[in-house]
Structure formats: C-alpha cells, structure tokens
Amino acid sequence: MTFAQPLTRPPRYRRTRARRIIRNTARALLPRRIGLRHRILISFGAGAMILSAVLAITTYGFTRSSFIQQRETAEINQAFANAKRVQTDLLANPADVIGALEQFGSAQRLLFSNGVWTSNSKGFSQADIPTALKSRVVTNLKAAHMIIDHGINAALIVGIPLEQANAFYFELESLRQTEDALRSVFIALMLSGAITTAVGIGLGLLVSGRTVRPLVQAAQAASAIAEGRFDTRLETTQDRDLEMLTTAFNDMVATLQTRVERDARFTSDVSHELRSPLMTLAASAQVMHSRRDELPERSQAALDLLIGDVTRFQGLVEDLLEISRFDAGAIRLINEPLALLEFVRQAIAVSSLPRTDVVFAAQTDQILVQGDKRRLARVFANLIDNARIHSGGKPKIIIQLADDDPTKSRVWVIVEDDGSGLIDGEEEKIFERFSRGGSAGQRAGSEGAGLGLALAAEHVALHSGSIWAENRHDGIRGARFIVELEIFVQDLPALGAQRSTETSS
Incomplete structure (x- = not known):
C-alpha cells in the first residue's frame, strides 16, 4: 500500500512569503509619504526646535554651574569669616557658646565642643550633617563643604575645625534664592525656545509656500493644457x-x-x-x-x-x-431656449429612426433648456444611430428629472437599447475618438467609424452638461446613454410619477 506524502513548501517559497508579509505589514504601519510643503515645514519647525533646545540646555547648564559656583565661593568665604569670629568669642568667653553663635546673617550655625552639640536654630541639628562631612571635619580635622537637600530646598553645609578653641563649627545656608533664580532662567529659556520654534514654523510656511508655488503654477498650467488651452505658458523667472x-x-x-x-x-x-x-x-x-x-x-x-x-x-x-x-477651438454656440420634449421629437423625426418611442414624466413638456439647436440635435441623432447600429430592436428615449438632484435643476435624456450591453470597463472608453467599444464585434452591424459618441460628448460638454453610459437597470439586457442638461426655467409644477408614451410621426 502506498501512502501519499504530505506536501511541503520549499524553503525559498517560505522565505519569499515571509518577506512579502513583512513588507506588507511595514507598509501598513509606516505613515504615508507626506507632501513637499509639509516636509519643508516639518524640517524648519524641527530644526528650530532642536536648535532652541540645544541652546537652552547649554545656556542653562553654564548658568547653573556659574550661579552655584559663585554662591558656594561666597558662602564658604563667609563661613570661614564667621568661624574665625566664633573662635575669637569662645577664646574670650568659653562658657557663652550661644552668644558666640548669635551673629548677624541668615545662616544657621552649629558648634560641637567638649562632646556637646549647640545650635542657634531649631531647624539645624546634628542629624542634618552628612556622615561623610562630619567624619572629614571632626576626624580628619579638615574643612569641607557639601550641598544637601534640606526640606524642600537645597542647602550648603560648611564644616570648619576650630583648633585653638578645641571645637568644630558647622554653618548651613539655604540655596533657595539661587534655585528661584535658576527656575526663572529656565522658564525664560523655555519661552525663548517656544518663540524660536514658532518663528521657525513661520519661516517654514513662508519658504514652503515660495518653494511649492512654481510647482503649483506648473500643475495649473498642465491642467489648462489638458483642457485644450495650448497658449498657456509659465512665467519667466530670474531664479x-x-x-x-x-x-x-x-x-x-x-x-x-x-x-x-x-x-x-x-x-x-x-x-x-x-x-x-x-x-x-x-x-x-x-x-x-x-x-x-x-x-x-x-x-x-x-x-x-x-x-x-x-x-x-x-x-x-x-x-x-x-x-x-x-x-x-473654432466652435461657437448659438444658444436659445428650447422646449425639451418638442425639441427631442423634432430631433427624432430627422434621425435614422424617426418612429422612436419617447417616454416622459407628466408635465415635463414645460421644461426648457438653453442650447444650440443644431448641435444638441446632432447629439440625440448620434445616440439614436449608435443604438440602431448596436441594437437588435428599437431604441427608446426617456425624459425625466435627474435622480440625484433634490433641487430639480437638471434633466436627463436617456437613450436605451436592447442590444448586448456594455462590457465592464468600456463605459468611458466608448467616448474616445475612433473607439467602437469592446463589444463592437458582438453587436449587430459594423457601421460607424467611432466618432459619433466622441462628437456627442464634445457637444454636451460645450453646453456645460454631462454624458455617460451604463448597462440597463430594469433587468433587460442592453445599454443606456444619459445626457444631463441644466434646466433653463426652474419654476416647474410638481412632477408626478405618471408616465405617458408617445410615438413621433
């Protein structure tokens, strides 16, 4: 007995499939490429923000270092002067320790003498002195200083041994004023950075506008050329x-x-x-x-x-x-008000199928359109000829208000046939010059050179209207061509759903 072996994918296929999955996932996650104007704007804004941030950080660092260094130097010198005065007072009157510590200034002082700690303030005690500082001053008999967190502010502690008085002097000075000054500098630098960033964004808007302007002008000129205005040119520049x-x-x-x-x-x-x-x-x-x-x-x-x-x-x-x-560009329209229903009847009468049925909504005979009689008649004649060529039966014309127009300012003239219909994708192609549609070989007859619908589209466009083709929606096989025109007189009575059928003679 032979068993079928399970199919396995080759390694190369698995690698290719994995790469495709990774590539599609990356495309889905990564943002779409932004436009040139926004790239310039982002570049200026990001550049200004980075530059202002670097300048702010550098300036704040130098300012903070300078402020603290100056304050430390001043406080240390003042502490040594105060320590010398305390030592002199202790030598003169060893019993009056409190009196020796009571000096002018806002500093808090602490004295360690004969195993006793004496302070001039309740806010400064032995517990506030770091062990390392205490050991260096008391044990090593060397002056030292250290910045600590004292409450909600930083403070500078200076320790000085008083060898002649056999005591150790400690002085604590709050750095609150220095911190307030640094905080003000920080806020000023942040505001300066924000202003610099805003200026950079403004310059980005200005530069991006000036940079993209030639491209916008080129795009507008290209659009004008696509519409047939070949006299369009770009202005000369000194750039x-x-x-x-x-x-x-x-x-x-x-x-x-x-x-x-x-x-x-x-x-x-x-x-x-x-x-x-x-x-x-x-x-x-x-x-x-x-x-x-x-x-x-x-x-x-x-x-x-x-x-x-x-x-x-x-x-x-x-x-x-x-x-x-x-x-x-030599086409000139002779526009005049036309009663649409009567005009369509007349156009049918001189067409290749003068007995084409016309279906119209009640009271649509009051609709007027503004147009060139000869060219609009040519449009309907071409559509009827197209329906006759590509249809096995008789076409039908329907006049109604536009379906998607709640203002009732547009009217549709629909030419329906019962031919083979339109192939998907040829709805726009059949209006190109010398195009007979992908189903031309399947339809009845082989007349026409492919210019009739192209001319009809040109004529309708001259009347500020629209024309398009689609397959019928009523379940009958065939195509329908819709001509949409603006109604010249909009003061119309209500149109009912009632329809009547009439045959032109």
Whole structure:
C-alpha cells in the first residue's frame, strides 16, 4: 500500500512569503509619504526646535554651574569669616557658646565642643550633617563643604575645625534664592525656545509656500493644457534653478501646440480636399441611381453598395471636419431656449429612426433648456444611430428629472437599447475618438467609424452638461446613454410619477 506524502513548501517559497508579509505589514504601519510643503515645514519647525533646545540646555547648564559656583565661593568665604569670629568669642568667653553663635546673617550655625552639640536654630541639628562631612571635619580635622537637600530646598553645609578653641563649627545656608533664580532662567529659556520654534514654523510656511508655488503654477498650467488651452505658458523667472524648468516646460508646450495644430490642420485639409471629389462621386452615384432600373441585377447591387459607402464616407468626412473645429477651438454656440420634449421629437423625426418611442414624466413638456439647436440635435441623432447600429430592436428615449438632484435643476435624456450591453470597463472608453467599444464585434452591424459618441460628448460638454453610459437597470439586457442638461426655467409644477408614451410621426 502506498501512502501519499504530505506536501511541503520549499524553503525559498517560505522565505519569499515571509518577506512579502513583512513588507506588507511595514507598509501598513509606516505613515504615508507626506507632501513637499509639509516636509519643508516639518524640517524648519524641527530644526528650530532642536536648535532652541540645544541652546537652552547649554545656556542653562553654564548658568547653573556659574550661579552655584559663585554662591558656594561666597558662602564658604563667609563661613570661614564667621568661624574665625566664633573662635575669637569662645577664646574670650568659653562658657557663652550661644552668644558666640548669635551673629548677624541668615545662616544657621552649629558648634560641637567638649562632646556637646549647640545650635542657634531649631531647624539645624546634628542629624542634618552628612556622615561623610562630619567624619572629614571632626576626624580628619579638615574643612569641607557639601550641598544637601534640606526640606524642600537645597542647602550648603560648611564644616570648619576650630583648633585653638578645641571645637568644630558647622554653618548651613539655604540655596533657595539661587534655585528661584535658576527656575526663572529656565522658564525664560523655555519661552525663548517656544518663540524660536514658532518663528521657525513661520519661516517654514513662508519658504514652503515660495518653494511649492512654481510647482503649483506648473500643475495649473498642465491642467489648462489638458483642457485644450495650448497658449498657456509659465512665467519667466530670474531664479537660476527654476529657469531651466520653466524653459523646458514652455518649449514642451510650444512643441505640443505645434504638433496638435499641425495634426488638426492636416485633418481639416484632408477633409476639405476629400469633400469636393466626394460630392462629385455622390452626384454621379445619384445620377446612376436614377437609372437603376435599366441596370442588370448585379450592377444594381454594386450601385447600392457604392451609394451606401459614399454616404458613410461623407458622414465620416463631416465628422472629421467637426472634430478639427473642436481641436482648433473654432466652435461657437448659438444658444436659445428650447422646449425639451418638442425639441427631442423634432430631433427624432430627422434621425435614422424617426418612429422612436419617447417616454416622459407628466408635465415635463414645460421644461426648457438653453442650447444650440443644431448641435444638441446632432447629439440625440448620434445616440439614436449608435443604438440602431448596436441594437437588435428599437431604441427608446426617456425624459425625466435627474435622480440625484433634490433641487430639480437638471434633466436627463436617456437613450436605451436592447442590444448586448456594455462590457465592464468600456463605459468611458466608448467616448474616445475612433473607439467602437469592446463589444463592437458582438453587436449587430459594423457601421460607424467611432466618432459619433466622441462628437456627442464634445457637444454636451460645450453646453456645460454631462454624458455617460451604463448597462440597463430594469433587468433587460442592453445599454443606456444619459445626457444631463441644466434646466433653463426652474419654476416647474410638481412632477408626478405618471408616465405617458408617445410615438413621433
């Protein structure tokens, strides 16, 4: 009997998978890369804060060392002077120890003589003297000093042996004033550091704004060029670092403008040159068509093909001419108020499917739009032609208010077909020039050069409207093209959900 061996991953696979997990985890935990403006601002702010912190720490350290050293020197000298005076008083009157300790000044004094500790203050006793200091003074007979914590403040204790009086003198002086002065210096340095940091942030804002400004101008110029304004240029600058960028950008735009204008001029020239022979060819074909019955059957079929191709070629030339006008910016609208429902009926009447059904909400016949009659009619005609080419049945037009517009200031004109629908991802691609959609080979017929929807999109954009495509939502297979326009007259009666169907004659 043979048993299946368990599958094991090779070591290299495990290492690769572990690296991928670590890399993905690091990407998730690490912050995203911040922008240039914020990087400059953070650099200035952090630099100012670090600089102010270093200066504050250094200044405070030197100040503290200097203050304490000066205070220690002054207190030690004063302690020696007081010790000398106490020794003189003790030699003169050994029994009056308290009298010897009672001197001018705020220092607290303690005397150890003949095994007895005597103090001039209840706040200073033998227990306050550190053992090391006491041993050095009493045992080693050497003067010493030490800083200790006395209550809530630091204090300086000075111990001095009085050899002639056979006694030991200790003096305690509070360093509270020194600590208060150092605390004031610390607060002043912190405020100075905060002000320096704020100034650094302000300089960062100023510098980042000036640094990013050329990039913002370049981005705005690029956006204007993308919209077709090829006369856009960056302003010349005296900055040597930016002069190269400005010159290269302007040269690039000039080259692009020349190329686009040359292409547009070529398309326009070719279309104009083809127009005359096409008209002659179309006229000749019409003459032959007038005597079609006299031709043999095979010649009649050939004549029909010729007339169809000439008609299609004429439409292509007209579309190319229209596209060249768009590229040249020579389009001028003749706007006028249009009763939308009546206008759509008229546009359908002269289209390739004059008996297309129109479905509209009650009282939508009162809606007016502002537009160029010829170009809007071309939009609806192109959409109907597109639906006829790519649909096995009859298209349908729906007029309604925009679904997502609570103000009721926009209207939709929807052209639906029952064809094969749209392939995912081609909703925007089909509005590109010479694009026939990914499902063109699956739909009925092969007419069109891919310019109809592109022209429709250009015309709608000129009217400050929108056009998009999507698959139908009513469960029927097919596509729907939605044209959104602004309503010219907004004072409308309430529109009900009732719909009526009408067939244009």
